[in-house]
Amino acid sequence: MTLLIRPSRFLHYNAGAFVSASEACLIDPGIAADEVAALHEEIGEAELRFVVLTHADWDHVLGPEHLPPATVVAHERYVESLDPAGIRTALAELEEHAGISRAGVFEPPQPGLTFADETTLRVGRLELELGHAPGHTADMLTVFEPKSATLWAADVLSDVELPLVAHDLAAYERTLAHIAGLEIAALVPGHGRATAERHEIARRLDEDRRYLATLRQAVLAAVASGSSLDETVAACGGLGPRRSPEDESIHRLNVEKAYADLGGDADPRDVGFARARKEATRA
16 A cells, blocks of 8 residues: 655645555545646556545645546535635635636536445555544545554644634534544644654644533533623633644634534524635625
8 A cells, every 4th residue: 555645835735645556546635736736646557546525625625626537535415515605715815825827717526426424445455444524514524544544634633723613513522532442553634744653643632632622611611601702702712722823713713613502692604614704705
């Protein structure tokens, strides 16, 4: 087996591929066209069997338009999670900043294969285990290769950003609990540094689980005391580790979402990541 990891020049993002016996499966294959092409070239003469999209966030769905035909694999909630207008807004912003020109309107890829809880992809002599891993988004999945104990973790267990709870706090907690039960020898996050250091893998798991538990406890206390959303955001400031300049805004979105989900007086469609996405699309 060959595992290829190609970091992007954007967003600390990782694209990659599992290659075995002249067959290949690409995972979130890149952001810019040249990055996607470089990854495709790296698989050499291997047949491109599958392109796995770990979730429907804009930066994870850009690769297939630059690749030859292959079966696109996603979770069954991928299509309902897609936000074409939001994707195009974010993509236009990136392309303007990076000086990338586009010939036509971006159309999000549609999957040829979906699943509900779990499925297995056979790639050469490999069996890649895909599992539903909601919390960050409703449709997120992870990829586990059991022989090498390699986990492609999508948008969890990053060392450069806080957990971002766009979908559901309890689901995110369950996803991390499930991952904690795996024997992981190598970890590839969607954003950040890949690692084969077991103590680092354990550290990230422990730190992220503690952050979510602390977030839950603090927001529940605020809701129980009758605090408003703004009061809760102020009371919950400073929780959790700091990994990037964006962490403060990510944490606020998490507090807003948790406040709505845990019984606070707020509509979950108007707070947290949902609010930020609406504002970005309107802008």
